[in-house]
Amino acid sequence: MRAIKLPQFNFLSQRRKAMIFSAVLIVTSLLSLAIQGLNLGLDFTGGTVVEVNYKTAVDLAEVRKALSTAGFENVMAQQFGTPRDVLLRIPPVGDTNDHELSKRVFNALNAAAPDQVELRRVEFVGPQVGKELADQSGLSVLFSLIGILIYVALRFEWRFSVGAVIATMHDATIVVGAFSLFQIDFDLTVLAAVLTVIGYSLNDTVVVFDRIRENFRKVRRGTVIEIMDQSVNETMTRTIITAGTVFLVVVTLYFFGGPTLHGFSLALIIGVVFGTYSTIYVASASVVALGVSRADLLRPPKEAVTDGRP
Secondary structure, three states, X not given: OOOOOOOOOXXXXXXXXXHHHHHXXXXXXXXXXXXXXXXXXXXXXXXXXXXXXXXXXXXHHHXXXXXXXXXOOOOEEEEEOEEEXXXXXXXOOOOOOHHHHHHHHXXXXXXXXXXXXXXXXXXXXXXXXXXXXXXXXXXHHHHHHHHHHHHHHHHOOXXXXXXXXXXXXXXXXXXXXXHHHOOOXXXXXXXXXXXXXXHHHHHHHHHHHHHHHHHHHHOOOOOXXXXXXXXXXXXXXXXXXXXXXXXXXXXXXXXXXXXHHHHHHHHHHHXXXXXXXXXXXXXXXXXXXXXXXXXXXXXXXXXXXXXXXX
16 A cells, blocks of 8 residues: 655745735734724623514524514524524614513514514613623633643743744634624624634644654754644644534535524634644744744653662
8 A cells, every 4th residue: 555645845934924914914903903893792782682482483584684674783583492483682772672672573573474473581681791791701712822821831842832822812813803804793602713713723733733842852854944844744634634624514504504603603714714824824933933943842861860879
């Protein structure tokens, strides 16, 4: 059986161009966040949650159309339990109180499907709750980055730790920046996707870093760049299979998962693409820029063991 020939690409020879590309994306993302901010969803801004029940299965597209005709925009509608149960998340509408809003919603749905709708539950999510969620979300991202810094520093070396954090922040910033730039709703499901991207990117980075450490100890010839390129090439098959599989799943989820999952799946699509890219061109390149050398990863020599005699 013939052995599979591994690719031999000089990835890190393009690291400066990649760094410029990444810098442009990061600056664009930060400017968009500073100027436009995020189009925060109901989870963060507050609003009204309305639960309705239909006598027969209902199409969510018809529900959204009925509400849009009545002047309710950006309503998140999702089915739960059965195809007859619909949960509506409605952003704040002027000074309309909770009772008036739910009555208008019910009238709009009842006009589109007379005597088919039953109002089950109405809840109001205050802006204070949304503010607390936003604060906790920021802390969760911060603590995850600190955890990454500590974990990689203990497992590898401080330069690798810094490189992993830079790559992780790079991916998360680009995902959040894309949602800000195109003003796509940012809610708790999207935040969950961002945290998933952080974990995915770290996992991919650690796999490559582990091979780099192994080759630094095993390969006796070659420069730092050559050994790191070799390590990336050796893990490329695994990277392509993993990233490709995840990408196919989230693309399928985006097109067939319904509008409720669009934000979540879109964040993962962006995260998978840039997570794979950052492992090579951000994490590894950052380690090179910080001046890593073979000696930094060599095991310390074992002390000679004596039997106690002089």
